[in-house]
Amino acid sequence: MKLCNQKQLDAAQDCLTARLNAQGFRKTPERYAILKAIYTEQNHVDIDCLCDKLKKEKYAVSKATVYNTVELLENFGLVKKHHFRNQKAVYEPNYTELRHSHICMLDSGDVYEFIDHQLEEIRKKIEEKYNVNIEDHSLIFYARKKQK
Amino acid sequence: MKLCNQKQLDAAQDCLTARLNAQGFRKTPERYAILKAIYTEQNHVDIDCLCDKLKKEKYAVSKATVYNTVELLENFGLVKKHHFRNQKAVYEPNYTELRHSHICMLDSGDVYEFIDHQLEEIRKKIEEKYNVNIEDHSLIFYARKKQK
DNA sequence: CTCAATGCAAATCATTTGCACACCC
DNA sequence: GGGTGTGCAAATGATTTGCATTGAG
Numbered sequence: 299m300k301l302c303n304q305k306q307l308d309a310a311q312d313c314l315t316a317r318l319n320a321q322g323f324r325k326t327p328e329r330y331a332i333l334k335a336i337y338t339e340q341n342h343v344d345i346d347c348l349c350d351k352l353k354k355e356k357y358a359v360s361k362a363t364v365y366n367t368v369e370l371l372e373n374f375g376l377v378k379k380h381h382f383r384n385q386k387a388v389y390e391p392n393y394t395e396l397r398h399s400h401i402c403m404l405d406s407g408d409v410y411e412f413i414d415h416q417l418e419e420i421r422k423k424i425e426e427k428y429n430v431n432i433e434d435h436s437l438i439f440y441a442r443k444k445q446k
Numbered sequence: 447m448k449l450c451n452q453k454q455l456d457a458a459q460d461c462l463t464a465r466l467n468a469q470g471f472r473k474t475p476e477r478y479a480i481l482k483a484i485y486t487e488q489n490h491v492d493i494d495c496l497c498d499k500l501k502k503e504k505y506a507v508s509k510a511t512v513y514n515t516v517e518l519l520e521n522f523g524l525v526k527k528h529h530f531r532n533q534k535a536v537y538e539p540n541y542t543e544l545r546h547s548h549i550c551m552l553d554s555g556d557v558y559e560f561i562d563h564q565l566e567e568i569r570k571k572i573e574e575k576y577n578v579n580i581e582d583h584s585l586i587f588y589a590r591k592k593q594k
Numbered sequence: 595c596t597c598a599a600t601g602c603a604a605a606t607c608a609t610t611t612g613c614a615c616a617c618c619c
Numbered sequence: 620g621g622g623t624g625t626g627c628a629a630a631t632g633a634t635t636t637g638c639a640t641t642g643a644g
Contacts, residue, residue, distance in 0.1 A: 324598060324643055345633080360601045365634065367599095381529040385609075386633070401576060410576065414568050421587065424560060428549060430589040437585045439569065441578035472618050472623060493608080508626045513609065515624095533634075534608065 307337045310376050317374045331357050332367045336377055342388035399437035455485045458524050465522045479505050480515045484525055490536035547585035
């Protein structure tokens, strides 16, 4: 996962502010700290990672708040949640202009990312055929290294 | 999800027998009952559904056994496990000749299935580019009914 | 000041584990 | 008969909930 640049983080923070204002929600420092923690992380993070990371900085945010906040951020479209094969959820920034898919390595558990534009074509076909709006996708290939 | 026909169930049972024999595992009635319960169900079933369904027939199989057995069946490639948005796993028959994808409706939670052959092309591209063997995929589109 | 958000701990839910018993081989 | 597989109940781990307290507006 590519580290986000400052511009992307700024945009996300502005979006968060806008959405919080729009709904009359409070702009608490925790909400910004959690957003930043997810956006400044190379890897997918789970709830415990986030707590640890925040603890190392100034905040000790409680797990309950992290759960609440990631859900809020997900609803705002700022963060994406994934399950992969195990039953622990992980989170990543959601750059809407960059919808990507995942390759999950069955041996190591490593997760790579890719973008393929043919998926857009499938998406459009399905939208028409089923008369729906597709808001999101999750494509995961489970793979192993090729043996020599 | 289409109901499987008798032929598919027979094939799956034969496969199960072969795999159990091959590994010297026991051919317990529970294993066949659970396989059948998954193959004769229109919808994706979770662990509790399976227990209930089996209870209504002759068997009262314990949850632990159901968990063990679906894992075994998954390893044998006879059953597929899915997570969708919630954190409860669901299971479905795995017709290897029919690799399908899912559309998960965000309002109702309904899940539809489709097959698109363009996905095969993406798969091949990724296998070459990353030098891996892709053993499985999970493609889920999250969608809403189109408004008038 | 007021009420939405947070923190903490207890509760819940899915899944896993340990051990005694049953039954496939 | 012997040991694998099952059933039960207790353990674990992730997530949710209830309630007292805090701090944003």
